[in-house]
Amino acid sequence: MNTIKNKIQYHLKTANIAEQFIYINIAVFIVTLLFRVFSQLMNWDENLFMNWFSLPSNLTSFISQPWTLVSYGFLHADFLHILFNSILLFYIGNLFLDFFSKRDFIIYYISGIVVGGIVYLLSYSYFPFLNG
Secondary structure, eight states, X not given: OHHHHHHHHHHHHHOOHHHHHHHHHHHHHHHHHHHHHHHXXXXXXXXXXXXXXXXXXXXXXHHHOTTHHHHGGGOOSSHHHHHHHHHHHHHHXXXXXXXXXXXXXXXXXXXXXXXXXXXXXXXXXXXXXXGO
């Protein structure tokens, strides 16, 4: 058991930034799953965690939850969502890192999350047909 723990620790220390973001996403996904299970056991709203950290489409709701502009980028709805995002992040991230620096990767990754969130918010504000 100790060797498995050592292997995991070694891989976490030697992982590139794309792999580190994958680990962060997986950790957030596991926390989300654990919160859902705990919420069901305690008879709480099981979507409380997702509602607190996912980006709302309503601008007035966003004003009271500005952190969601970044936090939504680390949330995943189900296993297939995180699986395919992780596969894509691994391959595209490693390709990106062949040509650019770790710093550039972080800037583009976070900027992509923020710009995507802004486009989402503006789209729902200016295109009423998106609201159903």
